[in-house]
Amino acid sequence: MEMLLHGNALMALAAAVLWGGGDFSGGMGVKHAGGSMGAALRVILLSHCASFSVLVLIAWSRGDAFPHGAALVWGLVAGATAGISLACFYIALSRGAMGASAALSGLLAAAIPAVFSAEAEGSPGMLRLVGFVVAGAAIWLIAAGENAEAKPADRGTFWLAVIGGVGFGIYFTALKLAAAKTGVIWPLVTCRMGSLTVCSLMLAGMSFRGKAGAVQARVTRPVVLWALATALLDSSGNLLYIAATRAGRLDVAAVLASLYPASTILLAAWTLSERPTRRQGLGMAVAAVAVVMITI
Structure with missing residues (x-):
């Protein structure tokens, strides 16, 4: 278990x-806020504003230097893509399970950094490659389970x-590229800068065009609490x-981190009495x- 020891x-x-x-909290927050794109954007903005403020204070107190050049650019790119992706994902979570689309x-999410890592860092070895495939099968089995509360799948959800x-x-x-030559705090701060900018522009654009989803969202106390929980997690x-x-390697980190749907499902089972399917x-x-194969 050398990788685990490291x-x-x-x-x-x-x-x-x-x-x-965090996905469970975000989905619950969007559900309480109305389940629209405007609701998702508001939950993300609340969550990322909270985490941005705390992270800036931590970085300032540590005396870390603000990133520049490629590290800053990659942090902003990470934040912009994260904002758009989270908005799409939270809407789907607020409607129930995404079925095959969630898988x-x-x-x-796991495949793209794995391919990049193979090009940049070389092959991870046959055992880990097989482990990545097994992990992909696990993600599919976990995320593609049926849910009686889910809306019928459509092309938009896909x-x-x-x-x-x-x-x-x-x-x-x-995010890996942003943190390659810096600490761990500032890359996430610049990431939040990107996501806050993109989500604010999206919400402003929806409001300007008079989109119903932008004005129907309800920001209540439970929504704020769910957003704060999302920020922390x-x-x-x-x-x-x-x-x-x-x-260590990007592909190992990304593939293992992509097993996060299991945590969402177990948390829903614990708090909402939604038993996982077989x-x-x-x-x-x-x-x-897969974890054993990847970490041996």
Whole structure:
């Protein structure tokens, strides 16, 4: 378990747990706010404003130098793609399970940084390659489970999943590049700068055009509390993910962190009494096998 001892895989798995909790909180916040694109953007803005403020204070107190050049650009790119991806993903979560579309999103999120890592860092070895494939099967089994509350799948939901998955994959890769030669705090701060800018422009554009989803969102106390919980869990997961990419290979960190749907499902089972299906239970068992193969 050399990778686990070095912390790369362990931090990536911890990031997956926290990201799954953040997705659950974000989905609940959007659901309470109305389930529209405007609701998703408001939850993201609340969450990212909170985390941005805290992270800036931490970076300032530590005396870390503000990034510049490529590190700054990649941080902003990561934030812009994260804002768009999260908006799409939270809307889908607020409607119930995304079915096969959610699995597609998770697979794309894992595949894009894995391909990039193979090009930049060389082959991870046959055992890990097989482990990545097994992890992909686990993501599909976990995320593609049926949910009685889910709305029927349509082409719009499918493309939301594609946009979300591609965006998350770019985010995973860009965040690694942003943190390559800096600490772990400022890359996430610049990422938040990008997401806050993009989400603010999207919400302003929707409001200017008179889109119903932009004005019907309800920002109540529960929405704010869910957004703050999202800020805590998502930011902690991001910091762990950045640390994981700095401690080892990007593909290992990204694939293991992409197992976050398991955490979302287990949290929903615990808090909402939504029992995982047999297919999801099998997926979690397959995920455990994949973790062993990747970390040996």
